Amino acid sequence: MARAGTRPTSRDVAQAAGVSQAAVSLVLGDKWRGRVSETTAERVREAARELGYRPNLAARNLRLGRTRTVLLVVPALTTEFFGGVYTGAARVAARHGFGVVLYPSPEGVGPARDPFASAQAALDGVIASSMAADALSAIRGDQLPLVMLDSDPRGSHGAVTVNLDIGDGARQVADHLLALGHRHFLHLAADVPSWTFEVRAQELAARLATVAGTTLRTAAAPISIEGALTATEAALTAPQGRRPTALVCDDDKLAAGAYKALRRLGLRVPDDISVTGVDDLGLATALDPELTTIRLDAETFGERGMAALLAVLEGRTPEEGDIPVELVVRGSTAPATP
Amino acid sequence: MARAGTRPTSRDVAQAAGVSQAAVSLVLGDKWRGRVSETTAERVREAARELGYRPNLAARNLRLGRTRTVLLVVPALTTEFFGGVYTGAARVAARHGFGVVLYPSPEGVGPARDPFASAQAALDGVIASSMAADALSAIRGDQLPLVMLDSDPRGSHGAVTVNLDIGDGARQVADHLLALGHRHFLHLAADVPSWTFEVRAQELAARLATVAGTTLRTAAAPISIEGALTATEAALTAPQGRRPTALVCDDDKLAAGAYKALRRLGLRVPDDISVTGVDDLGLATALDPELTTIRLDAETFGERGMAALLAVLEGRTPEEGDIPVELVVRGSTAPATP
DNA sequence: CAGGGGAAGTGTTACGTATAACGTCTTCTG
DNA sequence: CAGAAGACGTTATACGTAACACTTCCCCTG
Incomplete structure (x- = not known):
């Protein structure tokens, strides 16, 4: 039984299932093929379910040295546009087991606080819209992998850029x-x-x-x-x-x-x-x-940004090319009257 | 000197400053008054600056058992409204040294993926809009402190609610x-x-x-x-x-x-x-x-939500009372024509 | 001059996880 | 029937930080 009042740990699960903590980690991490019997694995899973075990992400992140979390830095959310960017980025991220944390640079006066301090989360990389200009200096300092959205490819000091055309x-x-x-x-x-x-x-x-x-x-x-x-x-x-x-x-x-x-x-x-x-x-x-x-x-924008960041993280070369845009003709334009 | 290629740790800073790692932690954690001399403290700060030291948040979170990060669960960001909620929440959070991570429940079909898995960040608490209904079941499972926005006070099973009137x-x-x-x-x-x-x-x-x-x-x-x-x-x-x-x-x-x-x-x-x-x-x-x-x-909504969550986290009693709303009369209403 | 006490640190530990390295026991092969 | 090869685990360790418990030195007081 786990100590009352605290979240159960993998060790608690191990004790409940009558195995070692390492076995729990193997089973729950889906690395047990050929190392743990199916019956034992099931026993571990059952114990974890019973106790309501959730892995401590801080510990995992510390151990692994990576967090599978990236930061998306955008301007203040005054339109739904960057909501779409987030949606696209989050979708691609989820497919690769990543999470996306949003940092809208504070609206109005004053320079941005340090987005990293604010996000409080340990991060693997950053996607930043150039429109959140005031937040960029803080980002520059860290040597995290960085993808810039809507930014001059020549002025980005080697950072990967993803642009709409x-x-x-x-x-x-x-x-x-x-x-x-x-x-x-x-x-x-x-x-x-x-x-x-x-x-x-x-x-x-x-x-x-x-x-x-x-x-x-x-x-x-x-x-x-x-x-x-x-x-x-x-x-x-x-x-x-x-x-x-x-x-x-x-x-x-x-x-x-x-x-x-x-x-x-x-x-x-x-x-x-x-x-x-x-x-x-x-x-x-x-x-x-x-x-x-x-x-x-917007969503494609976010998808491409995230895909580029994932490429950088995995040592691949990001996809090139601007994202096409499309003129939508509606009622506000008509032939000029002389 | 730090090992090449990896981020400097507090131990690297300690070595550079000629002190112990504990001293670095004290100085940088601002707990050194009366424990470390001003000159030594300055030496440590200088070394940290020199090396570009940034504390490893995963390690800190693990050690402290809290993250000073909360999750804000909202519906898809299709208007700027929840951008405002975020802004308010983030402002109050920042004043207390907290960060806010946004989880917009995925738009369109399908139930929400587990917001915690997606956020990947270790969390101290959750603020959830009831409109992100599909994400709530996943939240219920965790026994994290929870504040509900726009939710029936009687139906929230004891969770704190913050409502607009x-x-x-x-x-x-x-x-x-x-x-x-x-x-x-x-x-x-x-x-x-x-x-x-x-x-x-x-x-x-x-x-x-x-x-x-x-x-x-x-x-x-x-x-x-x-x-x-x-x-x-x-x-x-x-x-x-x-x-x-x-x-x-x-x-x-x-x-x-x-x-x-x-x-x-x-x-x-x-x-x-x-x-x-x-x-x-x-x-x-x-x-x-x-x-x-x-x-x-929206911003007051976010502020009050965050304030309530902070109150819960600190064992205080959250502020009561709905947030007033205001009728703004413009040109779309006129006397009825009989 | 004994010794109380503050200043200025250091040594050590634990947080919870993932994994490398190491043991058994059983079974199969030549 | 020797021994190699799995199957099924366990033990031990490190990640980087914060904080508790100490130690040492020195000054002050009675």
């Missing part, structure tokens, strides 16, 4: 709007220092530049409905050249804010102005009209 | 709409077996019953924009008594779907029908017109 997304948006006859653009850009958003801006500008007579203005806004509202309103009321007929937003949430600004200004979507977003959150179809946007496959 | 929310909605002259209601209910939603339905019905001549119909829908759309459309096209002038939704997301259905049916919000939600997600202000809704303070 965000540049292609920008090109698809540009081509779609150009094909509809739009020539005057406003880019509502996320006011977040991130490689991703830089790439979007560059690719958008580059693509538009291939057509003569196009204009492109940029307005920056924090990623929030309120922020997008004020930024859009300011950009469109300031009399500055031709009024744009297309509004390219870095994010669905920004687009939602833009919708409100346009409504206030008396501009109709898409008749007076076309609007596009990025992400394809639930929000995109909640808007009226529904938003034309770049669909980012 | 969701019944009061339903009453506030009812009173608001009744005051606007509405008498014919449709309740768009979340098709999720959860105590919370039962309470809402009961309180709504009870409050409406206090006024003569009111009618209340109910339509159930899965919590998604699509689901709400079809359910609402079906409920309003089936010719069944008076057409409701008020649509009470269990959730902002349901309201978003309802908006779309109403638009298809040619009904204007709020002129033809008033709509309310619950949550006050970002979505609520993205809708046109903005949604009158019950604001749930």
